[in-house]
Amino acid sequence: MTKTILITGATDGIGLLTAKKLAAAGHHVLLHGRNDTKLQAAATEIGGNTATFSADLSDIAAVKELASAIHSRHEKLDVLINNAGVLKTPHPTLASGLDVRFVVNTLSPYLLTDRLLPLIPQTGRVLNLSSAAQARVNLDALAGKTRLSDMEAYAQSKLAITIWTREWARELPDGPAMIAVNPGSLLASKMVKEGFGVAGSDLNIGADILVDAALGPRFADASGSYFDNDSGAFADPNAAALDADHATAVMEAIRAFARENT
Numbered sequence: 001m002t003k004t005i006l007i008t009g010a011t012d013g014i015g016l017l018t019a020k021k022l023a024a025a026g027h028h029v030l031l032h033g034r035n036d037t038k039l040q041a042a043a044t045e046i047g048g049n050t051a052t053f054s055a056d057l058s059d060i061a062a063v064k065e066l067a068s069a070i071h072s073r074h075e076k077l078d079v080l081i082n083n084a085g086v087l088k089t090p091h092p093t094l095a096s097g098l099d100v101r102f103v104v105n106t107l108s109p110y111l112l113t114d115r116l117l118p119l120i121p122q123t124g125r126v127l128n129l130s131s132a133a134q135a136r137v138n139l140d141a142l143a144g145k146t147r148l149s150d151m152e153a154y155a156q157s158k159l160a161i162t163i164w165t166r167e168w169a170r171e172l173p174d175g176p177a178m179i180a181v182n183p184g185s186l187l188a189s190k191m192v193k194e195g196f197g198v199a200g201s202d203l204n205i206g207a208d209i210l211v212d213a214a215l216g217p218r219f220a221d222a223s224g225s226y227f228d229n230d231s232g233a234f235a236d237p238n239a240a241a242l243d244a245d246h247a248t249a250v251m252e253a254i255r256a257f258a259r260e261n262t
Helices: 013-024 036-046 060-073 100-119 150-171 190-196 204-215 244-260
Strands: 004-007 028-033 050-054 079-082 125-129 177-182 226-228 233-235
Touching (some): 004 013, 013 028, 013 036, 013 204, 036 050, 100 150, 100 244, 125 204, 150 244, 177 204
Parallel strands (some): 004 079, 079 125, 125 177, 177 226
Antiparallel strands (some): 226 233
């Protein structure tokens, strides 16, 4: 059965490769990117049944417009893959004072998911890109009140998205499934090359697990889980995600942000 699947950050890296695989399997793939030229190039490269949506996920107004555009063109979204992410950037602090890593990697995916949830059936799935790099969240940093290094901000943003995946899944026992996935460490993505200066491993490792998580039967009843592709198995995330008080505090901060930006 053909699925409608939105992939954020689909103009390069794991997002683009995942989109290629899903489109080749006959699915209708909605490609998101922040650069119109790269978006059209990706759509041309993929061919087949695709649509494009442009938005800068560091801009909350653009996130809302993205959700509205998808609502206006689609009545159902079977799978949402929150893949877009940022590690290093010349300007990590936004005009709002927030760190772009928390906005793009954690907060915008939450807002986008919240606004698209009415389109996602109970049998649908929301996949959130996590990472082996996870660290306890500094709530002041999440709120833009203190600054972190690139890797600190990235690791904390990835724990934060893992936390909201787990916590939100508990509130939706009938679905859709919400699953956090570490697609693999140090894969050959632009982020890895810029952040660590290494070529990285085969991107297919990451794309294949995202295809499996989007469509495969072993993920159908995995809502609230964290899949670690380094070990090839479901696993516990960083211990801070299992700390009930910390998870509650992070979730409250994310929801407060969402309320302020409705």
